[in-house]
Amino acid sequence: MNKKTFGNKLVASPYIVWSAIFIVVPLIIMLYFALTDSSGNFTLANLSGLGEYKKAFAISILYAAIATVITLLLAYPMAYFMSKLKISSQRMIFMIVMIPMWMNFLIRTYSWITILANTGLINTFLKNIGLRPLKLINTPGAVILGMVYDFIPYMILPIYSVMSKIDNSLLEASEDLGSNGFNKFKRVIFPLSRPGVISGITMVFVPSVSTFYISQKLGGNKTMLIGDTIEYFFNLGPDYYNIASAISLVLMVMILICLFIMNRFSDGEEGGVLM
Amino acid sequence: MEKENIVELKNISVAFDGEQVLDQLNLGIKDKEFITLLGPSGCGKTTTLRLIAGFLEPDCGDVVFEGKKINGVPAYKRQVNTIFQRYALFPHLNVYENVAFGLRVKKLPENEIKQKVTEMLSLVNLSGFEKRNIATLSGGQQQRVAIARAIANHPKVLLLDEPLAALDLKLRKDMQKELKKIQQQLGITFIFVTHDQEEALTMSDRVVVMDKGKIQQVGTPQDIYNEPKNAFVADFIGESNIVDGKMLKDYRVEFSGQEFRCLDRGFSQNEQVDVVVRPEDVDIVEYDKGMLKGKVTSVAFLGVHYEIIVDIGGFKWMIQTTDEHFVNDRVGLYIEPDAIHIMKKSEYSGLYGDYSSYSEEIDHLSDVEEE
Ligand SMILES: Nc1ncnc2c1ncn2[C@@H]1O[C@H](COP(=O)(O)OP(=O)(O)OP(=O)(O)O)[C@@H](O)[C@H]1O
Ligand SMILES: [Mg+2]
Numbered sequence: 001m002n003k004k005t006f007g008n009k010l011v012a013s014p015y016i017v018w019s020a021i022f023i024v025v026p027l028i029i030m031l032y033f034a035l036t037d038s039s040g041n042f043t044l045a046n047l048s049g050l051g052e053y054k055k056a057f058a059i060s061i062l063y064a065a066i067a068t069v070i071t072l073l074l075a076y077p078m079a080y081f082m083s084k085l086k087i088s089s090q091r092m093i094f095m096i097v098m099i100p101m102w103m104n105f106l107i108r109t110y111s112w113i114t115i116l117a118n119t120g121l122i123n124t125f126l127k128n129i130g131l132r133p134l135k136l137i138n139t140p141g142a143v144i145l146g147m148v149y150d151f152i153p154y155m156i157l158p159i160y161s162v163m164s165k166i167d168n169s170l171l172e173a174s175e176d177l178g179s180n181g182f183n184k185f186k187r188v189i190f191p192l193s194r195p196g197v198i199s200g201i202t203m204v205f206v207p208s209v210s211t212f213y214i215s216q217k218l219g220g221n222k223t224m225l226i227g228d229t230i231e232y233f234f235n236l237g238p239d240y241y242n243i244a245s246a247i248s249l250v251l252m253v254m255i256l257i258c259l260f261i262m263n264r265f266s267d268g269e270e271g272g273v274l275m
Numbered sequence: 276m277e278k279e280n281i282v283e284l285k286n287i288s289v290a291f292d293g294e295q296v297l298d299q300l301n302l303g304i305k306d307k308e309f310i311t312l313l314g315p316s317g318c319g320k321t322t323t324l325r326l327i328a329g330f331l332e333p334d335c336g337d338v339v340f341e342g343k344k345i346n347g348v349p350a351y352k353r354q355v356n357t358i359f360q361r362y363a364l365f366p367h368l369n370v371y372e373n374v375a376f377g378l379r380v381k382k383l384p385e386n387e388i389k390q391k392v393t394e395m396l397s398l399v400n401l402s403g404f405e406k407r408n409i410a411t412l413s414g415g416q417q418q419r420v421a422i423a424r425a426i427a428n429h430p431k432v433l434l435l436d437e438p439l440a441a442l443d444l445k446l447r448k449d450m451q452k453e454l455k456k457i458q459q460q461l462g463i464t465f466i467f468v469t470h471d472q473e474e475a476l477t478m479s480d481r482v483v484v485m486d487k488g489k490i491q492q493v494g495t496p497q498d499i500y501n502e503p504k505n506a507f508v509a510d511f512i513g514e515s516n517i518v519d520g521k522m523l524k525d526y527r528v529e530f531s532g533q534e535f536r537c538l539d540r541g542f543s544q545n546e547q548v549d550v551v552v553r554p555e556d557v558d559i560v561e562y563d564k565g566m567l568k569g570k571v572t573s574v575a576f577l578g579v580h581y582e583i584i585v586d587i588g589g590f591k592w593m594i595q596t597t598d599e600h601f602v603n604d605r606v607g608l609y610i611e612p613d614a615i616h617i618m619k620k621s622e623y624s625g626l627y628g629d630y631s632s633y634s635e636e637i638d639h640l641s642d643v644e645e646e
Binding site for chain 2: 167169170172173174175176177178179180183187188191192
């Protein structure tokens with residue numbers, strides 16, 4: 001890959017054009033709005049005024065972190081057992097994990113409203129068996145649940161993918177060298193699955209930290225996440241594009257820093273692909 | 276006798292999906308010997324090793340280690356280490372950590388690990404490679420790491436599953452010598468698997484020839500070569516002419532319409548037998564002086580010798596000689612009594628040992644494939 005031939009460049013060119021239009025240009029537009037005032041003059045005021053949104057940033061990061069940890073704890077064993085099944089069963093479970101991903105996020109999130117609402121499935125059930133209804137919807141727990149539910153396939157798939165590629169002879173070798181089940185996991189399975197874990201964490205944390213519809217639908221309007229803040233300002237009209245862009249810019253820089261740190265963990269091991 | 280066997284396989288049978296892979300296998304392996312399982316692909320060599328290593332349990336029969344039955348003992352508790360066919364080195368660990376793996380599992384103190392790893396790496400000529408990523412090593416170097424990793428644990432028995440199959444010819448020859456040296460130096464029992472008969476003959480104290488999940492013959496390389504038990508063994512080890520014969524009485528055999536003196540006895544009168552004559556044991560003489568008479572149908576020069584095919588009454592004999600002959604020469608064959616080896620008829624009779632379909636090209640190609 002070091003020396004790119006002309007042929008390679010030719011093949012890559014549609015991709016380069018595509019990325020230029022849909023990634024680079026929007027970034028430049030965002031940067032422009034973030035660094036100008038409403039009449040188009042250069043200013044840093046948008047950025048320096050962001051202290052106000054500290055709380056939204058903090059809550060977003062906290063919720064996303066909790067959701068990521070829960071997702072990892074659920075997905076890791078799941079991916080491990082999946083990789084141990086017969087190939088035919090693996091395919092089936094793979095499909096079951098994939099199917100929800102073909103559905104729109106918004107619809108999937110809505111479905112939780114009908115489950116968690118005060119008159120929803122759970123509370124109706126509780127009432128029917130004579131228990132007091134619970135406050136489920138519009139709580140931080142519901143928001144985190146939504147994040148876990150929406151993004152867990154992005155955790156399962158990369159972990160499953162590295163796990164299923166672990167050569168069985170490596171596991172036998174470790175057993176041969178005296179490892180019991182625990183040592184086999186600690187010294188071989190876990191280190192070899194780490195690239196999948198890292199890409200899973202990234203793929204869950206990034207959309208969680210920037211989400212806005214999950215918190216709106218499942219959190220009521222009580223918890224303003226940073227995504228909600230951005231959406232709120234954009235909805236106020238063109239005068240607020242500058243402040244919204246500035247928040248987006250900071251969020252993006254924060255995410256990039258996270259990605260950078262995560263990639264350091266994977267020490268350039270292959271497999272740590274970020275989407 | 277029983278006592279000095281470090282490993283014993285007793286009446287082992289294994290079937291996968293109804294297919295019998297090992298059939299009533301019995302084998303005793305002596306302490307500190309270099310024993311080789313030799314046989315064609317799919318004959319059950321790897322399966323046999325996996326039974327001893329503990330990765331597989333037999334359907335019936337016992338695996339015995341130092342006199343104790345070890346059926347059901349998990350692999351990690353067995354004092355046996357394996358060198359896997361494709362090395363199975365840990366890609367996330369460097370050379371040092373790969374070799375240290377078994378020692379770390381045993382929780383040895385760091386200075387002891389360091390000393391042991393250093394010693395092992397120098398034993399396999401890899402000093403200075405400690406920090407190297409295993410992906411950057413050549414095939415031969417990876418092989419050495421695999422050896423160091425296995426013997427660092429002081430196994431009593433080392434299982435080697437075609438460890439040299441992926442190396443080129445020259446490297447393979449070097450590694451054969453080195454493995455033999457290491458085995459003698461450390462005094463470990465080696466159970467070695469190969470489908471290369473030359474490798475088996477040069478390295479082993481004893482060779483176990485297997486086919487179709489059964490042991491065909493166990494013996495020293497000399498025994499196996501000089502006294503093959505049946506047509507399969509005779510054909511698999513080296514080149515052989517195998518013809519139908521009849522034991523007239525002790526020391527007298529008839530084949531190809533002629534009577535010969537031989538050194539074999541103990542067959543019943545007029546028993547049908549297989550007669551083996553190695554190509555290098557046949558002398559080509561003048562037509563009139565030959566015990567058998569025929570016509571040369573092909574000649575190939577192989578450097579050290581010629582390989583000549585002679586048609587004798589429709590059966591093609593292979594003869595190796597340093598004298599040159601030409602196609603269509605009429606020649607006689609002379610066979611000494613000690614060149615004739617008599618075998619009982621077996622399921623393999625008639626399947627091997629005729630060079631009618633022999634073509635150098637095909638033989639040449641399959642040789643290259645095996646390298
Ligand atoms: N886990 C398994 N499931 C089903 N069949 C198997 C399994 N392992 C081995 N076999 C079959 O058992 C037979 C013997 O296999 P084995 O690996 O012992 O052969 P081998 O002598 O080592 O051959 P090779 O020289 O090709 O390595 C083969 O027919 C193989 O297909
Ligand atoms: Mg094998």
